[in-house]
Amino acid sequence: MSRSKTSIIRNAHFPFLELKDGRIHEAAKGNYSTRAHSHEEISIGFLELGSSRIRCRSLDLDMDVNQAILIPPRTVHLCEPHDESRFSFKMLGIDSDWFSTAFDTDPLTLLPQVVVLGQEALACKTSFFNMIPQFEDALQAETESILFLEYLLFNVFGGSSSSGADILPIGDAAAENDxxxxxxxxxxxxxxxxxxxxxxxxxxxxxxxxxxxxxxxxxxxLTPHAYILNQRINLAKQMLLSGEAVARVAVDCGFFDQSHFIKTFRQFVGVAPQAYKG
Missing domain, CATH: 1.10.10 (Arc Repressor Mutant, subunit A)
Known part of the structure; x- marks a missing residue:
């Protein structure tokens, strides 16, 4: 009996992103869309096992393992695996309205294309996907998502749109005197x-x-998220040295629970809050 498994990974702190993980057991039939369809969201697919023909608009695109495809919103497409018994993928869905606001870019101008992922891109993809269920607040989720998408769109997909313009705005004001x-x-x-x-x-x-x-x-x-964490930890150090309890410091410094505070404090200071307090 053939079996397949597809899971959807989301994070409550960031509802604008979802990861569809299509994994195979004996056969994967049923863990991907078998009819031509389109999405309101931007979709970026990553082929992890096997190969496939992707019919997208008027294009027939071939995909192999360790390749990625960018599918703009409202773009009709169909995935046709060459061998359904050897087929596994991940599909990242990005809310179009959030993308448009976050990047000041119309997602409908994106171009469908398939690219090969080098070792750096594969490592970056794996790191980000592992991070999604572990986002601890909205600012971290937004920051990491924007940085990952910036890397993908500029460094991997080439950074151009149907208008010929850069996908993302560049040429920001000089840092000094901003x-x-x-x-x-x-x-x-x-x-x-x-x-x-x-x-x-x-x-x-x-x-x-x-x-x-x-x-x-x-x-x-520093990103705003990293800067905020840095400020919180600096305040926490002062409070700990003044004798405040770890639980009170965690709450007053803006951490949503004590375990989150302890984990972050270790990352910044190298020791647990109680050890720092002495």
Missing amino acids: IEMMRVKVFVDENFTESIRLETLAGLCRISQYSVLRRFKQAFK
């Missing part, structure tokens, strides 16, 4: 113990989430 990013930094410094979204930071300057992420990192050498 008054808008100073405004963002002041806001973060005053609110880093609260839950902050990239959308909120972008709204301070009326720019996209992608732009605020890129420009903030240029200006301060």
